Each structure stands twice: as C-alpha cells, then as structure tokens.
Amino acid sequence: MTARHSVYLDHSASTPTDPQVVEAMLPYFTDVYGNASASHQAGRKAERAIEQARETVARILNCQPSEIIFTSGGSESDNLAIKGAAWAARQQGRDHHLMTTPIEHEAVGRTIEQLASVMDFERTIVPVDGYGQVDVTEFERACQPNTCIASVMYASNEVGTVQPIHNITQVARDHNILLHTDAVQAGGQLPLDVQALGVDMLSLSAHKFYGPKGVGALYVRDGIELMPHQTGGSHENARRAGTSNTPLIVGLATALEMAYDNIDHYVTHYRAMRDLLIESVLERVPQAQLTGHPHDRLPSHASFIIEGIESTTLLMHLDMNGVAASSGSACKTGNPEPSDVLLAMGYDRQQALSGLRLTVGRYTTEADIEYAVSALARTVQKLSRLQTV
C-alpha cells in the first residue's frame, strides 16, 4: 500500500541536505581532491577549504578555529570528548569519576557505560524531573572532588527539553569539572555561543541542520587535553586521525552558516508549525499527553505519550498513511524495550512504550500538519477500538 500523501515529520532523525550545500560540496569530490595533509598545491587547496570551514564554524560558536575538531558525526564527537578527556585525566593520574544524566543520547550514555563497566571509571547519573530537566541542586550534590567530566545534553532528542546549560556549567566550573554538552539536536535551532553557554566541549552533527550525514564537529576549549580516540595520523592537530573529509567539512560549514544566518526566520517557522502540531494533537487525540517541557523545548520538536497505544504499532499505521514519525530516537528503533528516557522522567512501563515524536522542518506546511494530525487521530481511534473489542 502506498499512501497518497507523504509528510515527513522526523527531522530530528535526519534532514535532507540542502541543494546549496550539495552544490558547495561538489567541487571537492572531483576537482579539489588532494589529501589536505599533502604538501603540494592539490593538498593545500583542500587544506584551505577546510581551514575556511573551520573559521566559519568558529565564528558561529564564538571560539577560536583551533578549538574546532572535525569528526565523522555527532557520535564520534561525543566519543572523542568523553573518552578523550577521561583517558587524558587518567593518564595524568587525575580524577576518574564521570557524571551524566539518564536522558542522554546513547552516544553519550553508552560511552560512559563502557568507561564504567569495562575501563574502571566511576559514574553518577544525576536524576531529571518529570519534564526531563536536570535539577541544578541535584547536579551540584553529585559533584565529587574526583569528578573529571560531566556530560549533559543541550536539548533532548526524545522529548525536546532544553537543559539549563548555563546554570549547570557554572556549577561544573565551581567544582573544576569539565562540562561537555551534546548539542546535536540544538544545532540550527538554539544559540551555540560557547562563551555564553560556558561549556568546555560541545558536539554537533551536520545532518541535523540540512548538512550531510557523516560529518560532525567538536568544540574543545583551548587548554583541555584529549587523548585521541581514533588513533593514527596527526590530523586535526593530532587529536583525530583519518584523512580530512574536505567535501563534507565544507558541507557542514555551509549548512551551519545557512542555518545561523537565517536563524530567526527558521525558528519562527519551526515554532509556528510545532505549536500548531501540539495544539491540534492535544485537541483531537484525547489519549495524547505532551512529554518534555511545555516551554523550554526545541522549536521543531513535539513529543507525546499516546496512552494505551504502543509506538511500534502506531508508527506502522502512520507510515502506511504516509506520515514519517518516530517513537523518540531513530538510533533506538527496532528496540521493543520501553524508553529509558520516559522511565527516568517518571512514566510507567506501559507509557514508556507509547512515545511518539513529531519533528517539523523548513518545508513543513500547515497542510502537512493537518494531514498528519488527521491520520494520527483516525489511527488512534481505530487502534483504541480494536484493543477494547
């Protein structure tokens, strides 16, 4: 069965690469193909493009170009930040206690889990409230004299909640703890000024803001020591081995620049679409309740629990109606377990199996919202009837 309409409401999972970004990348596949580490003209041309991209990213993040490391994506940025800083701390005979939250993306959560379970680090998971927000007092209570890194995400991929990062970084600084934030979902939507945020490390992924998949950036405040996670050649100032990916790095910078040059325009549109979506769903689907913070949330992000309806079934039916949605994280799809994030927020097991995430994008229209909400309302009604028969 093929649906007549097709509405993509899974922009938190991935966005299309903007055609202008593709245009910007093209010459670096076929013409400027030299290895940026090579000492000849072909290499230097590639190197110049990469350094220009680094300056663009640094300008938007309000930092030095030398504080930007290009990676293969958000997951690698998170791995490098956390493992890199943790191993550097260990090598210096320093601290070995890590802090994080229960609502992190798995690239943070499982990385800290691996460090704890296999590599003899200690960790504390700071609880969140019913909106998925970290309590700053709880965070401060968890700080130990031997804590080296805390990782707290900027905005939740699953429930959209934005954390009080600035307040958290102040506490971290008071306790001499490095603060890393996974800003993968925030990219293209929230301010990324690292001085204003006060963070020490910040992860980005291009394909969340209309750039290509397979490229990310990590901001690392000057002076912070990282042990390379991907070892080998001395690329990226000896902090990340692997031939520099000229086209995709150019793509990331182009996409980031486009997003932040027009941030007000895009965010206004996201907010309008999201608010219409939330309002319509709550009005027309009685089983729906909003998850995450009602105000402190990503402009593009709506998330719900649909009481009594399991996500896997609901998503299948929505898909048959041409609506692309998610239960919360594409990275966990196929997992029939209840959402750890929703459980941590205090929902019960049945509710944590009923998450629905709808995320709007640049080209989402009111008609798309109308179509998607109608399909959702119809589907939920049908599924509820089936279950009560």
Place this chain on the structure above:
Amino acid sequence: MTARHSVYLDHSASTPTDPQVVEAMLPYFTDVYGNASASHQAGRKAERAIEQARETVARILNCQPSEIIFTSGGSESDNLAIKGAAWAARQQGRDHHLMTTPIEHEAVGRTIEQLASVMDFERTIVPVDGYGQVDVTEFERACQPNTCIASVMYASNEVGTVQPIHNITQVARDHNILLHTDAVQAGGQLPLDVQALGVDMLSLSAHKFYGPKGVGALYVRDGIELMPHQTGGSHENARRAGTSNTPLIVGLATALEMAYDNIDHYVTHYRAMRDLLIESVLERVPQAQLTGHPHDRLPSHASFIIEGIESTTLLMHLDMNGVAASSGSACKTGNPEPSDVLLAMGYDRQQALSGLRLTVGRYTTEADIEYAVSALARTVQKLSRLQTV
C-alpha cells in the same frame, strides 16, 4: 609561481571521486535522506540502499554481507578492528599480547602503541627485511600463547611492498591468533578475496579507489567478537554507532564495483605507467635508488631514496614545477623526522629523510611521466649542485 603543467602523482594519498560515483551518491543527499535506522518508508529506502551496498562489497570480498561493517574510513576500520578485538579479548579474560610490524600505517601503529602504553596490553613488533617484507619465520617466532591479534598490512603505503599475507595468515591460524590486515592501499589494485587471503579482518578506505573520502569498510569474519570502538546507537549490527552515511556508503560500493569490474584494465595501465616511471627515474636520476620490493609491489606505486636530497626541499621544488608527489605518507607530512619505515628497512637516518613516493592513477599518461621525470631530474641536479657549492 604557478607551473604551466600539472601532474598529479600522489594517488596513494587520495584519488579524485569518479564522476559516476558522485552521480550514484547524489540522490541520497537530497531525496533519500531518511535515517536508515528509522522505521518509516524514508528510512527503509535508505536502509535498502545501504544493504545493497553491503552485498556489493561482500561479493567482491567473497564474504557474507553481515561480515561487512561500514565506517568513516580506513583509520576507523583499523581502530575498530584492533581495539575492538583487543578489548573483547580482555573482557573475556583472554590474551593481551599484540603483534605488528614496523612499517604499518599510523592508524595501526599508533593504535597498538596506545593499547600498549596506556591500556596495559603487550606488543611485539616483528622486523622486516630490506624490501620491507615480513619474514614469516620471524613472525612465527614472535607468536606467543597469549597473542590475541596480529596486524600486518597488505601493501605498504610508503614503499609499495606487498606482504606474503597468505603465508602469514596460515601461521596466525596455527597459533589461534586473529590476523587483521590494513588493505587500504591494496583496494582497487590487489585481490580482496578474504577466503583466499585467509585474513580474519580487513580494512578498506573508499578514497583510495576513486570513491569519496570519509567512508571505509571493515571485514570481520563471522564469529569474531568486537567491542564497539565508537559507542552509542546499535548501528551496523551494534558494532559501530553513528547514523549510517547513506550517500557515502553507496559511493564506496559503486567505486569498489567499478574498480573490480575493470581490475585487469586498470592494473595493466598502472603497471605500465609505474614501470616506465621507475625505469626513467633510475636512468635519469643517478642519485635515485628504488625502495621497497622490486616485484612484489603495488601496481601503481614507485618509491625511491634520492641520495643527499631531503624530501621536504625536493617536494617543494617539484610542487613549484606542478608535480604533486609525496615523501611516503600524506598522513605524516610536515613531520621533519626520518621515516620510521625506511629506518626499519635498514636505511640510515640521512637516507630516511630522502624518501620520494610517486604513485600513478587511471588518467596518468606517458606524457605526464615524461614531464614529471624531467622536472625531477632537473631539480635533483640543481639541488645537488647547490649543496656541493
């Protein structure tokens, strides 16, 4: 100063992406942009493209699709193979001794160094002969009852020498040691049939065979346990976290297929150009001697020591004449230290500062060779004269 002619002889550092490969990737940036882990149509279309790419790679490597892991490049493949298998062995309370050679790419060499110096693994570096070839008897002597992994590169990036991989794998198998090979330089030039080679793990990087930068593959024989190196989501059968890079994975498979569908054609051309290059250089540059094996070498690869002339100076002058060459490895450029590879092969410090690598490609012509060798001969003559004044 801009040279009138431009001859690119640094294909071992990077190749241009073939325009057909770019064409094959394009739809996956802008149209089929869904996250391949998502459960909707947009995601499934991306997933299908990736699984088709996996089948293509598996067919060329003569293995199962499930034995292929897509990565962000050769360096990540090497890191995942070695660290993944080493940590898995440790977690099972098994062996912790690693073996390698002194001529590996740094993605192998430094990875094993990190495991040894920071993570408490042991290592043995098996010596090579004057051609850079591993002596199989020496290799067998280094095998210990507690050796878990040996990593021996298929063909050298620096001196082009091809290792007797098949003989090495037989010894490794007799001693119950996993054998990983870095086949990054071999890709597109040597047979990659993993059954015939007998290897347990094999690394590839697309941009060495006219595919895009930033994507690689790792073959892992069925049944081998790897601890994920990049932790997070359960992508790539829970062995490599990070949103699957649909366009670049399609690009890798397309490039690999093009290379191996026409392997005889390309290799015949590479050999002819390389042989002409070696012959001409040895004839017209009296200070030149061939490094690496005279016969067991990569079809595209010529490498020399230019007695008395330092690489950095020579490369600068060649570049001013429009000839893109390398001292041995783009990943080490800017490093004023003598080549560890040449030192391990028995050359002295001065010789190890005088390496020159010239690597031909699909579009290299006899006229290119003539131009490059003339420029080289002229430059060497000039520099020799300057030094003797």
